[in-house]
Amino acid sequence: MSEAVAAAAPAPLKNRAFLQLLSYRILAMLSYQIVAVTVGWHIYEITRDPLALGLVGLAEVIPYFCVAPFAGYLVDHLRRRRLGALACSGLAITAFVLVSITQGWLDPHGTLLIYAAIALTGTVRSFLTPIYNTLFARVLPREQFARGAGFGSVVFQLGLVLGPAFGGALVAWAGKGAAYGLAAALALAAAIALLLMRIHEPHHEGERAPIFASIGEGLRFVFGHQILLGALALDMFAVLFGGAVALLPAFIKDVLHAGPEALGILRGAPAAGAVIVGLWLSRKPPERNAGRLLLMAVFGFGLCIVCFALSKNMWLSAALLFASGAFDGVSVVLRSTILQLATPDAMRGRVSAINGIFIGSSNELGAFESGLAAKLLGLVPSVIFGGCMTMGIVAATAKLAPKLRKLDLRELH
16 A cells, blocks of 8 residues: 555544454453453362463363464455454353353353363454454555554553453452353454444455465465564463463462452553553554564563562562563564564465464463473472573574564565
């Protein structure tokens, strides 16, 4: 798109379709996060075992890994809004199952059904981000991608702030059933927001490539692009080893000696930091020295995780998680912008799905790694180990991906 056309296009926040897309994103994120914070408390109440918290992540990440490549293919070839509405309906079904467990309609004492419900979440969640990313490129011109990524990050992180806060408050004051019920309603609202969008989705014409060949094409593109691969790998390993948030119920009970309301505060603190950074970057998108800024941000994230592990004060822990979120917010905006600028339109679904395998699933796999490490090393040492590994990954990436280290975003326009 030419600069003249881009200038004539409405600014991101004056673009109705973009606002509807953001509504879909925050409503789905609120639903998912309320379930995540509530189910963590639910599982720990039943088991009192940090490893059980890690298994929540594993129950989600296995189906996510299995479905994500096929989700990317479907997003590239089918109507995105309809697929997104179906995925949001899956989130609602998960929440309804969990309501049934808390009300005693299904087994309230076992964990198998809870893990099964979370597995459904992993399956449908593999569609959510590819749908967002492909529609993002339909409603905004390329020249607005960096600003749009900033706003998208703010909305995403607001979901991370408000979801845990609502979930923790509802668990404390109204019970787990109320939290799961609100999550179901929000998921259905997200589906409606998508269906109300009025945008042109070009119909796929011509013979479709075989599904595995098409998925392979997306993989070859990502692994052949040093900048994109480096950015995705950096975030994947940082999130994998920096997954302290998964252990927050154990930290709150055993280290900070607080109640469920503290879980909402600490779960929301990283996202609060990311929101502030995202607002700043939406006004002043980074371009020069973007690669160095990305590496510095991920290193700062790892350092904050180490300091959090050593803290025994509730508010100091919250401040450190806030700072970790601010560093992560820089990383999210830069990675999102790189992904949008570097990906051809015809491959956005598949590349976004691969990005989800790198990034989205690493949260849950990181939760399992954190739970297992806590079981083997102890709660505090495991988080220190994860933060140190994150900083080591930054050093390795800086050496192995020189194009990423020297990246100027203007080169990708």
